[in-house]
Amino acid sequence: MAVASAKQHAVAIPQTGLEARLAIRSGEWTGPTSGIAPGFVQGNLAILPGALASDFMRFCQLNPKPCPVLAVGAPGDWRLPSLAKDLDIRTDLCRYRVFRNGELADEPTDLKKHWRDDLVIFALGCSFSFEDALLQDGIELRHITCGTTVPMYRTSIQTTAAGPFHGPLVVSMRPMKPADAIRAIQITTRFPAVHGAPVHLGMPEQIGIKDVMKPDYGDPPQINKDEIPVFWACGVTPQSVVATVKPEFCITHYPGCMLVTDRKNSEFAIM
Amino acid sequence: MAVASAKQHAVAIPQTGLEARLAIRSGEWTGPTSGIAPGFVQGNLAILPGALASDFMRFCQLNPKPCPVLAVGAPGDWRLPSLAKDLDIRTDLCRYRVFRNGELADEPTDLKKHWRDDLVIFALGCSFSFEDALLQDGIELRHITCGTTVPMYRTSIQTTAAGPFHGPLVVSMRPMKPADAIRAIQITTRFPAVHGAPVHLGMPEQIGIKDVMKPDYGDPPQINKDEIPVFWACGVTPQSVVATVKPEFCITHYPGCMLVTDRKNSEFAIM
Numbered sequence: 001m002a003v004a005s006a007k008q009h010a011v012a013i014p015q016t017g018l019e020a021r022l023a024i025r026s027g028e029w030t031g032p033t034s035g036i037a038p039g040f041v042q043g044n045l046a047i048l049p050g051a052l053a054s055d056f057m058r059f060c061q062l063n064p065k066p067c068p069v070l071a072v073g074a075p076g077d078w079r080l081p082s083l084a085k086d087l088d089i090r091t092d093l094c095r096y097r098v099f100r101n102g103e104l105a106d107e108p109t110d111l112k113k114h115w116r117d118d119l120v121i122f123a124l125g126c127s128f129s130f131e132d133a134l135l136q137d138g139i140e141l142r143h144i145t146c147g148t149t150v151p152m153y154r155t156s157i158q159t160t161a162a163g164p165f166h167g168p169l170v171v172s173m174r175p176m177k178p179a180d181a182i183r184a185i186q187i188t189t190r191f192p193a194v195h196g197a198p199v200h201l202g203m204p205e206q207i208g209i210k211d212v213m214k215p216d217y218g219d220p221p222q223i224n225k226d227e228i229p230v231f232w233a234c235g236v237t238p239q240s241v242v243a244t245v246k247p248e249f250c251i252t253h254y255p256g257c258m259l260v261t262d263r264k265n266s267e268f269a270i271m
Numbered sequence: 272m273a274v275a276s277a278k279q280h281a282v283a284i285p286q287t288g289l290e291a292r293l294a295i296r297s298g299e300w301t302g303p304t305s306g307i308a309p310g311f312v313q314g315n316l317a318i319l320p321g322a323l324a325s326d327f328m329r330f331c332q333l334n335p336k337p338c339p340v341l342a343v344g345a346p347g348d349w350r351l352p353s354l355a356k357d358l359d360i361r362t363d364l365c366r367y368r369v370f371r372n373g374e375l376a377d378e379p380t381d382l383k384k385h386w387r388d389d390l391v392i393f394a395l396g397c398s399f400s401f402e403d404a405l406l407q408d409g410i411e412l413r414h415i416t417c418g419t420t421v422p423m424y425r426t427s428i429q430t431t432a433a434g435p436f437h438g439p440l441v442v443s444m445r446p447m448k449p450a451d452a453i454r455a456i457q458i459t460t461r462f463p464a465v466h467g468a469p470v471h472l473g474m475p476e477q478i479g480i481k482d483v484m485k486p487d488y489g490d491p492p493q494i495n496k497d498e499i500p501v502f503w504a505c506g507v508t509p510q511s512v513v514a515t516v517k518p519e520f521c522i523t524h525y526p527g528c529m530l531v532t533d534r535k536n537s538e539f540a541i542m
Contacts, residue, residue, distance in 0.1 A: 185456045201449050
């Protein structure tokens with residue numbers, strides 16, 4: 001989920017994933033993470049009890065567009081060595097959300113008092129990575145231009161269920177001129193690990209969106225007359241699905257406060 | 272230009288490019304070429320006097336989407352060895368159109384009496400190749416389902432001029448559901464040598480098409496309510512541009528009677 005733009009901080013903007021994590025760990029950087037460590041992959045975070053982990057992993061595998069798995073931790077392990085060398089998931093995000101039985105219980109800045117030996121970390125790809133590629137190609141992203149949160153919608157498209165996990169696909173929307181939409185499809189196709197190509201364009205009603213001006217999450221869009229809405233599978237999907245399950249315990253990142261890794265966005269381009 | 276579907280012939284359908292050319296050369300196959308030599312590249316043909324060839328080559332280089340060059344012959348040479356081993360351009364198409372000063376002068380079944388020592392052959396990519404890839408992926412092509420000619424439109428998009436060659440881009444249109452349109456963009460992106468990705472989708476008026484139901488060439492489309500129009504650069508563009516120049520002499524293929532080569536469509540996929 002990419003839900004906030006970088007705000008001015010008095011401190012220097014971290015330029016690498018490691019700099020970002022160290023600044024966050026020390027409390028020097030308090031979020032959001034959009035715009036920091038440019039070029040480095042940021043990820044959505046979900047932490048689940050071991051009893052639910054294998055079903056959730058299977059859910060992600062069945063629904064790779066909304067749930068592209070970047071890394072899964074070993075039970076109880078707070079590290080993700082394939083994504084970052086010096087990483088402690090308990091301290092390296094600016095803020096977290098802790099849920100008990102589906103209810104928001106805490107929004108701490110570290111997980112030290114919440115950690116359990118059976119917890120499994122899931123790091124999922126995030127739209128920041130493909131947005132970086134789109135911006136580099138000169139494609140305008142309206143929500144960034146406007147300084148708003150990308151609009152997101154629950155759709156009539158169902159994810160493929162696994163164990164208790166099921167629910168509707170959530171999509172994010174970026175309005176574009178048709179030629180830019182075609183180019184954006186080409187570019188995001190190169191990034192299957194971070195949501196990949198759009199799932200839909202034009203005709204919001206076909207995927208159960210009654211009014212594109214009234215998103216379920218994020219801010220209402222500004223769509224110009226010469227633009228069509230382009231819809232990507234969104235990392236809010238797994239959060240929405242987990243919320244439906246109401247697990248006895250789970251942790252996610254706080255909106256806009258992502259996991260910052262040592263991997264470069266360009267590493268995830270398949271060509 | 273792909274403007275005709277295969278009709279029933281009493282003779283066996285040629286299965287390779289060479290079989291197709293030999294059957295055409297002997298008069299056994301009289302056209303059209305759609306559906307013969309499945310999997311083999313078919314091309315648009317333009318033959319111009321040497322005095323115009325370098326400008327036309329530059330025009331194609333500047334406008335690769337409507338004018339993707341498969342091969343250019345040496346002056347006076349009726350062969351194209353990079354496309355086919357046993358090929359005589361004077362006999363190996365079912366039918367030709369011969370223009371003098373921009374006026375249609377003849378529609379012969381061979382070029383023996385029209386050939387000149389200064390003529391240069393241009394073989395240009397054709398939508399058959401990418402349509403083959405779309406059909407193999409299970410995407411419906413409405414004009415094929417309906418047995419009609421793909422609708423084509425002169426647009427307000429100008430080609431980049433070279434010497435005397437200039438004029439509007441002509442596009443072909445295939446209506447698709449949004450998800451199929453996204454997939455079709457991915458597939459045709461792999462085939463830059465045969466028109467490549469679409470140039471536009473939705474919103475025909477943005478590219479100067481006043482009524483999508485009234486094409487400038489081909490048959491009116493059938494567009495379902497859940498579909499959007501997807502527009503590809505079309506091989507009729509160079510024909511239209513050449514017609515504008517009114518060269519003292521030029522030859523093209525007869526609509527639907529393409530050059531059949533020894534190259535496979537799959538060879539032209541870039542990945």
